[in-house]
Amino acid sequence: xxxxxxxxxxxxxxxxxWLRVTGLVVGVLVVLAAIASFITxxxxxxxxxxxxxxxxxxxxxxxxxxxxxxxxxxxxxxxxQVRAIDWIYFELxxxxxxxxxxxxxxxxxxxxxxxxxxxxxxxxxxxxxVVALRQLGYRVTASPAGALLYALQPxxxxxQSLAVGEVVTAVGSTPVDSAASLGKALEGVAxxxxxxxxxxxxSSSHSSAVRVHLGVWRIQGRGSSATLECRxxxxxxxxxxxxxxxxxxxxxxxxxxxxxxxxxxxxxxxDWYRVGKLPLRVNLNSEGIVGPSAGLAFTLGLIQKLDRxxxxxxLKVAATGTMSITGQVGAIGAIQQKTxxxxxxxxxxxxxxxxNFATAKKYAEGSGLKVYAVSSIGQVLRIxxxxxxxxxxx
Numbered sequence: 121x122x123x124x125x126x127x128x129x130x131x132x133x134x135x136x137x138w139l140r141v142t143g144l145v146v147g148v149l150v151v152l153a154a155i156a157s158f159i160t161x162x163x164x165x166x167x168x169x170x171x172x173x174x175x176x177x178x179x180x181x182x183x184x185x186x187x188x189x190x191x192x193x194x195x196x197x198x199x200x201q202v203r204a205i206d207w208i209y210f211e212l213x214x215x216x217x218x219x220x221x222x223x224x225x226x227x228x229x230x231x232x233x234x235x236x237x238x239x240x241x242x243x244x245x246x247x248x249x250v251v252a253l254r255q256l257g258y259r260v261t262a263s264p265a266g267a268l269l270y271a272l273q274p275x276x277x278x279x280q281s282l283a284v285g286e287v288v289t290a291v292g293s294t295p296v297d298s299a300a301s302l303g304k305a306l307e308g309v310a311x312x313x314x315x316x317x318x319x320x321x322x323s324s325s326h327s328s329a330v331r332v333h334l335g336v337w338r339i340q341g342r343g344s345s346a347t348l349e350c351r352x353x354x355x356x357x358x359x360x361x362x363x364x365x366x367x368x369x370x371x372x373x374x375x376x377x378x379x380x381x382x383x384x385x386x387x388x389x390x391d392w393y394r395v396g397k398l399p400l401r402v403n404l405n406s407e408g409i410v411g412p413s414a415g416l417a418f419t420l421g422l423i424q425k426l427d428r429x430x431x432x433x434x435l436k437v438a439a440t441g442t443m444s445i446t447g448q449v450g451a452i453g454a455i456q457q458k459t460x461x462x463x464x465x466x467x468x469x470x471x472x473x474x475x476n477f478a479t480a481k482k483y484a485e486g487s488g489l490k491v492y493a494v495s496s497i498g499q500v501l502r503i504x505x506x507x508x509x510x511x512x513x514x
Contacts, residue, residue, distance in 0.1 A: 159203060159204040159205075160201050160202070161201075161202045161203065161207065162220060162222075163201070163218050163219065163220055163221060164200065164201055164202060164218070164219050165199070165200055165202050165210040165216050165217070165218050165219075166197055166198070166199050166216065166217045166218075166219065166454050166457055167197065167198050167215060167216045167457060168197060168215050168457040168461040168464070169197045169457070169458075170195070170196065170465070171193040171194070171195040171438050171464075171465035172193060172194060173192070173193055174192050174193060174421035175421050175424060175425055177194075177404060177405045177407060177418075178402070178404055178405075178418070178421050178422055178425050179402070179404075180400060180401065180402055180422075180426060184400060184426055185425055185426075186424070186426060186427060188424060188430040188431075188432065190424070190432025190433060190434045190435050190436065191432065192417055192421040192424050192431075192432060192437050193436065193437065193438040193439070193462070194409070194414045194417035194421070195438055195440050195458045195461050195462050196413075196414075196458075197457045197461070199224075201221075202218065215456075215457065216457075217454070217456065217457065226271060227271060227273060227274050228284075232284045235283075235285050236270050236284050237410030238285070238410050239270070239284065239285045239322050240410065240411050241410045241412065241414065242322060242323065243268070243322075243390070244411075244413075244414055244415035245404040245406070245415075247415055247444055248415050248419040248443050249395075249398070249402050249404065249418075249422065250262050250395060250445050251443060251497055252419045252420075252426070253398065253402075253422075254447075255419075255423055255497065255513075256423060256511075256512070257512075257513070258399045259399070260398060260399070261395070261396035262393045262396070262445050263393060263394050263396075264297040264298045264391055264392070264394075265289065265297055265392055265394035266288055266289040266297060266298075266320075266391075266392040267296050267297075267298060267299045267301070267302035267386075267389050267391070268285075268392040269282055269283070269285070269287070269386045269388075270386065270388035270390065271284070271387040272284060272385060272386055273386070273387050275350075275351055275352065276351065276352060276383070276386075277352045278332075278350075278384045278385035278386045279385060280333075281330055281331070281333070282319065282330065282332065285322045285323075286319045287319060287322055287392045288318070288319050289318045290317070290318035291305035291309075291315055291316075291317055292315050298391045302389060306334070306381075306382050306383065310334075310382060311334055311335065311382040311383075312335075312336065312382075313333075313382065314331055314334070315332055316329050317331075318330075322392070332384060333352055334352075334382040334384060335353075335382070335384070335385060336350070336351065336360075336381065336382060337350060337360040337381050338350075338358060338359055338360055339358050339360045348360055350383035352385075359380050360378075360380070360381075361378030361379055362379065362381045363378045363379075393445050402422065404418055411452075412442040412443075412450075413440050413441060413442060413453070413458075414440070415441060415442045415443030415449075416439045416441035416471060416494075416497075416500070417440065418443070419497060420437065423511065427511055429509075429510035430510060431504055431509045431510065431511050432504065433504065433510070434508070435469055435507065435508070436465070436469075437467065437468065438465065438467040438469065438471070439472075440452050440455070440470075440471070440473075441471065441473040443497070447497040448495065448496055449471075449473050449474075449495050449497065449499075451473045451474075451475035451476055452472075452476060455472060455476040455479045455480050458480075459479070459483040463483070463487045463489050467489060468489070468490065469490050469492065469504075469507065470489055470490070470491045470492070472491060472493060472494070473493070473495070474495050476493075477493035
């Protein structure tokens with residue numbers, strides 16, 4: 121039978137054993153957490169960013185700059201690759217959206233996706249400047265000047281010889297001034313031909329000649345799930361014999377004649393414009409924000425900065441949407457997170473593209489935020505005028 125002294129002596133041993141076990145568990149958890157912080161998963165998290173006034177990002181000659189009570193805000197989101205240690209945090213965050221890497225990047229690499237975002241912002245700023253100045257009565261010329269390359273299909277000639285952000289201005293001796301004309305320039309060229317492309321970076325006017333070994337459209341998959349892919353060189357995929365249907369390429373139906381068609385492999389090609397000399401100096405600073413969705417906000421902000429009247433009517437106005445050089449407003453992504461950010465900013469009005477309206481309205485519920493669906497700059501200006509804003513029209 122143990123003596124009382126034995127029990128007293130055993131107590132410190134049990135405490136030391138418990139401390140060792142606890143220390144071991146904590147140590148293991150620390151090591152696991154450290155490892156998890158270095159493991160990146162094939163997922164991206166999108167969370168609300170901020171709504172910030174766009175006027176401080178716009179520089180114009182000081183004697184032309186106006187100051188108004190109202191403001192125009194652009195809104196952004198934060199996108200980050202998910203680490204193993206972050207997964208539960210983002211899963212429990214009701215404002216976050218977790219996307220598989222494939223859904224966000226598509227066929228692009230992360231580097232290509234980032235470059236595309238920079239190109240998008242430059243394109244948005246160019247369009248915003250032209251549209252805003254024209255609305256204020258300035259004469260600004262903008263002429264089609266090439267085909268801007270975005271996403272490049274893996275395994276295609278474009279991926280091998282060209283780069284995201286390059287503008288194609290000629291194929292051989294055929295001038296290219298738009299995305300459509302790039303397709304036309306390739307129509308009469310045989311697949312496998314080596315053709316000289318004249319290209320320049322979107323941020324530079326210096327052009328160079330690039331020899332491109334054209335590919336051919338091939339069929340990936342079978343039946344209704346079959347897709348067309350531009351492949352260079354040899355491939356086990358069958359060649360797609362195509363027909364032209366209403367200006368678009370399609371696989372021939374039974375009994376319909378077709379022929380192989382040359383391709384370069386740019387999945388997304390946009391018109392690129394050359395803007396003439398501006399009537400005044402304008403500098404739009406994105407401060408590290410990339411993508412096309414600030415186009416509408418920059419357009420309204422520049423009008424607000426130059427116009428002697430207050431376009432916002434003293435209201436705090438937020439806006440998101442792409443802006444074309446013809447004044448059209450286009451759809452954007454992450455509208456859920458952008459609406460949450462705008463609602464938190466205390467804005468009175470939020471302009472969103474028509475395609476994004478239903479989602480924005482849903483997440484704006486329960487606040488005083490008024491959401492408007494818009495498709496053009498003219499429509500936006502009419503709404504602001506109806507809410508007390510003014511613009512000095514030419």
